[in-house]
Amino acid sequence: MALTTTLPGPTTAQALEAILTGAETAAPIWAETTAEERASALHHVADRLDDAAERLIEVAHEETHLTGARLQGELKRTTFQLRLFAEMVAEGSHTDARIDYADPDWGMGPRPDIRRRLEPMGPVLVFAGSNFPFAFSVAGGDTSSALAAGCPVILKAHSGHPRLSAMTAAIVSGALEEAGAPAGVFSIIFGTESGRVALMDERVKASSFTGSIPGGRALLDIANARPEPIPFYGELGSVNPTFVTRKAAKARGEQIAHEFVDSYTLGAGQFCTKPGILLVPAASGMVESLADIQHPAPATLLNDRIQSGYVDALERLAQHPDVTPLVTASGAYDAPPAPTLMHTTAASVLADPQALIAECFGPAALVVSYYNESELLDVARVIDGQLTATIHGEEDDEIAPELIRLLSRKAGRLLWNQWPTGVSVTYAQHHGGPYPASTSSSSTSVGTAAIFRFLRPVAYQGMPQHLLPQELQDGNPLEISRRVNGVQQL
C-alpha cells in the first residue's frame, strides 16, 4: 500500500458533501453486517496498522515529538483496542438483548410480546485529540467503538499530526475495503471549518471529541443547537487532584513524591489524566522532598499551540498572589519547557478555587500544603468534575471513607495508592466524569462500555419470528446472553 506523507489540505465543501453522502449510504449496509463481519474487519484494520508500525511511528515522532518508545506502546494499545472491540461484538452482549414474552397475568394488565436490542445510531463524527496520535486519533477508541457498534465514522483529523492522520486513514480505509466493508464507512476530513459544517449536518447522528474545555464547549453548543440535537461526547479538561493523607506522607512521603514527579512529567505532562494538583500535609517534609527531586530534562511539546497555551496557563497560575515557585527551573517558560512545580496552601485553594484548580496542559503541577486533614474534604467539595481523583492513604486512615464518598461524586475514576496516568483499556474501565471532565457523565471514552455511546434501543412488539433481528429470535441463533422475562440468561 502506498503511504502518502504529503501534507493534506483542508477538505473542500464538495469533498465533504461526498463524504457525508457516502457515510449516509454506508450506514444501513454497515449496520446490517453481522457482528462477525464487523469483528473480522476490525481485526484486519489492527493487523494492517501493526504491519505499518515502523513507518507510522516514524511520522508520528516527526509530527508530535513523542518518543519512539511511547509511540510504540500507544500503537500497541490502539490495535489491542480494535481487537478487544472485535471480541466484544462477536460475543454479543453489547446489544443488551431483552425478551419479554406475552403475559396475560402481568401485574398492570396483559403484556404483549416485546423484544428490545440496541442498534447503531448512524454516522458518527469523531474529532481526534492531539496528545494520543494513535489511541485518541484516527484509529483510536471512538473510531473503534463506533465501527464496532455498526456506525460509519467521519474522522476530523487533528491539526497537530496531519500527515500521520492521512497515512493512518489510508490504512484504515484500505483494510476496511479489503475486509468487504461498504464504501463510505470510514472517511477523514481536515480543517476546522469542515468539522464545524459536518457537525451541523443532519446526516451526522452522534459526535465525539477529545480536547480543551473552550474547544469542546463550542462544539457541544453547535451539536445542541441543531434542529435535531445529537449526542456529543466531549472529553474536555481535568486537573486530577491527588490527596496524600498524613499517615501516608509519614509512612511513604519520599516515595510518593518521587512517583508523583514521574507521573506529572510523563509524556511532558500532556496527559488528560496528569495529576495536576498534589495535596500534602504541611511540615511533613514532602514539599522539601519534591523541591529536591531531580526532574527530567525538558521535552518538546506536541505542537506550538500546546506550547503557547501551556505557557499562558502557567503564567496565570504563577502570577497568583498565593502561589510561589517550588521547583524553579529557569527554563519553565522556554520551548521545550523545563518541568515546574508551584506551591500554595489548601486555604488559598479554598479561597480561590476557580483560579487555582485550573488545568496546565504540560509539565507543571501545583503542590498544595494543608494544615488540617479535614481540608482534604473541603477541597474535594469545591472541585469541579474530574476524570480521576487519587488518594494516597493507609488502610486504616479514618478520613478515607468520607474522602472516597465525596470524590465519587466528582470524578469518573478513583485511585488508591496508584497514579492516574496510564488508562488501561478494560471491561470495567471508566474514562469520563461530571462536566467539565466530560460533556456526558454517563459515557466512557475508554473500555468496552464505550460502545454504548453509539447505540440506541429499538423495541419490537408482536413481531413474527422471521421478521425479528436474530438477537431477538426465540431460538437464539447467535447464542448470546439475553435478559428473558427480566432474568439474565447466559
Add this chain to the structure above:
Amino acid sequence: MALTTTLPGPTTAQALEAILTGAETAAPIWAETTAEERASALHHVADRLDDAAERLIEVAHEETHLTGARLQGELKRTTFQLRLFAEMVAEGSHTDARIDYADPDWGMGPRPDIRRRLEPMGPVLVFAGSNFPFAFSVAGGDTSSALAAGCPVILKAHSGHPRLSAMTAAIVSGALEEAGAPAGVFSIIFGTESGRVALMDERVKASSFTGSIPGGRALLDIANARPEPIPFYGELGSVNPTFVTRKAAKARGEQIAHEFVDSYTLGAGQFCTKPGILLVPAASGMVESLADIQHPAPATLLNDRIQSGYVDALERLAQHPDVTPLVTASGAYDAPPAPTLMHTTAASVLADPQALIAECFGPAALVVSYYNESELLDVARVIDGQLTATIHGEEDDEIAPELIRLLSRKAGRLLWNQWPTGVSVTYAQHHGGPYPASTSSSSTSVGTAAIFRFLRPVAYQGMPQHLLPQELQDGNPLEISRRVNGVQQL
C-alpha cells in the same frame, strides 16, 4: 393523613431555595441507602397511593375529565411501576457491576485492578406531563426510576392537575418519611418560573420532561446552556405512523379500520402514542370503511390549553389544499370535540411532509391513501423521529423486511398487527426514539431500563476491599450478577 384539595399557588423563590438545599442535602444520604431500603420505601409509597385510590381518582377526574375506569387503570399501572423498580433495585443488576482483576499479562500491558459500578447522579428535576396525571406525573415513571436509582426528586407539577399533584405529593412525601427516607428526598414545586429557575440551578444534576415539542425544546436549550450542562430527557412529540400493506387491507381491512378508530380515539386521542397517520391502499375499500364507522361521542379534553392547541393544529391540517375531511363530524372544533378523520394521499405527504406529518394532540388522525406500495417505503424515509411505528401486514408480505429496516431507524418501538396506544411497563420496553420523539434516543422513559438515565459509572482502581462499595467487593456480599474479567456471572 390529611389530604389537602386546596389549589396550590406558585412556589416562592424562598421556598424553592429551601427545596433545592433540601435535595442537595438528601442526595448523599439517599445515595448511600441500601437497595433494600430504597425498595422498601418505594413499596410503601405504592401502598399508600393504593390506600388513597378512591380520593385520588375523584380529584383526578375533576381536574382532567378522564374517566374513572381509565384513571383506575392508570393508578394501578403507577403503583405497579413503583413496585417493579423496587424489585429491580433489590435484584441489583442496575448497578452494572464490573470487576477486572489485576492482570500482568493483559494484551496492552499490565492491567491494574479496576472495578466499576453505576452511581446516582444527584438531584433530578422532573417536569410532569398532563395526559397521565398518575403515570407520567408526581409519582410516575421518572419519579420512580430516579428514587430507585438513589436520586432525590424535585417534581415540577403540571398546571393541568394541581390539586391532584399536591395530594399525590403529600402521600409520596409522607410515605417516604414513614419509610425512613431523608427529608428533602422528594419535593413538589408549582409554576413555570420555579421550574425554569430550578432547571438552571447547579444543585440539579439531571432533568426529565413529558410534553410538547416547543415546551420541551425550550427546556432542553436551558439545560444545555448551563455553565454545567446536564442530561435532559424530554419526551416531545410523535405522530406514530401506521402502515397497512395491500395484503393486510385485503385480508382484514374492515377489522383494521375498526381497531384504528378505537386506538386513535382512545382517551380522546390524548396519548403520545396515538396513531396519528394511517396509510392504506387506495381502492381497497378501507377509506370508505373508515368513513362509515360509528365514532365515539365527544369527550372533554384534559384542559383548555390542550383544547385550543388541538383546534389550532387541526385547523392548520384541514386548511392544507391537499387535505379533505373524511369523517366530517360537525362538532370537530367544538369543546368537547367530535373525533375527526382527515384524508390525503401519500404523494401529498411526500410533497409536503413538514405540514402533513404533524401531531394533533386530540381525537383526530390523517388517513393517507397510497397507490403504489413502495410509497410506504418513501414515507418511512421522510418521517422524523417517532416513539412508535406500526405495520399491519401479512407474514409473507414482501415489503415487510425493508419497511421494518427503514422504520427501525426512525422509531423507538415497532409494532406488528397491534396498536401503539397502551405502553406496557416491562423489562424490554423502550419508550423513546430519535428527536423529536425524545431528546435522548438512547434513553427510555418507560420500563426498567429507565433507571439508567439517572446513573453514571464510577471506576475504582486499586481500592482496598473495605473501602470498596459492596457491589464491588470480592465476596459479592449483595449476591448480584457481575461482569468479572469481561464475563457476566449470575
